[in-house]
Amino acid sequence: MKHLEEKTLSSEQIFKGRFLKVERDQVQAPDGKIYTREYILHPGAAMMIPLLPNGKVVMVHQYRHAPRQVFLEFPAGKRDHNEDSLLTAKRELKEETGYEAKEWKFLTTIHPVIGYSNEHIDLYLAKDLTLTKQTLDHGEFLEVVELTPAELMQKVAAGQVSDVKTQIGAFWLDKIIRGEWNY
Incomplete structure (x- = not known):
């Protein structure tokens, strides 16, 4: 090409x-x-799909200033300078939700805004979660929520989840849970 x-x-x-x-x-x-x-130019990011033993996913409500709206999202965050994306994923999961995962699986890399940025986000499935303590960054305000994958997909279908990385993660999770993709 x-x-x-x-x-x-x-x-x-x-x-x-x-x-x-x-x-x-x-x-x-x-x-x-x-x-x-x-x-x-963006340093890159990582997003986690935290799957609890009860089958629910851990998500966050977060206010995003540019669109001036609270969004339902999977936990995610930008990479620190020269940080491996899996380390970013582990750090952000603990900071934003208070959970740590023993099992991690890389799913894919997405480029959410190719028309005007080099941003890429690595998506991970996080399993075998243990609740520790949430350690939000200064100025970060989040509400942790748990949803069943079916509830999440209903929200996506109803237009209540418009964050592109979370929509993509929801579709990946749906395929994995249905056994259509082995992860």
């Missing part, structure tokens, strides 16, 4: 925040013309 790739001619950072950076590139497209591309 090399014939579809663009050649970067120049790149400049036009914004640097606490963890996001915005870049502007001049690129030469396959048609030979020069175009400008602006995009966000």
Whole structure:
């Protein structure tokens, strides 16, 4: 698919925040013309699907400022500098929910906003959970909830779960529980 790739001619950072950076590139497209591309650099993240022994999943309600809305999500968080994504997953699960898992299974990597960011999120199934103590980051406010997978899928179908990573995780979980995918 090399014939579809663009050649970067120049790149400049036009914004640097606490963890996001915005870049502007001049690129030469396959048609030979020069175009400008602006995009966000993101350090990557991990999301967990925490499955309890009783078959329920652990989720969080969290307010997200950009859309100014509380979302129902699987626990997730951004990678620290040079951090392995499984370590991110383990750290974020404990911080956000207070649970630790003994069994971890990598499921897939998703790219949720390919039109304007290089963000990628590694999805994990977390099992054999033990409740310890929630250790939220400063300024982080979450409500932990437990749902059956059927309740989660009903919320997805009703449009009550619009977070893309959580929707994708819900569909993965549904396939796994139905035995259609072996994980």
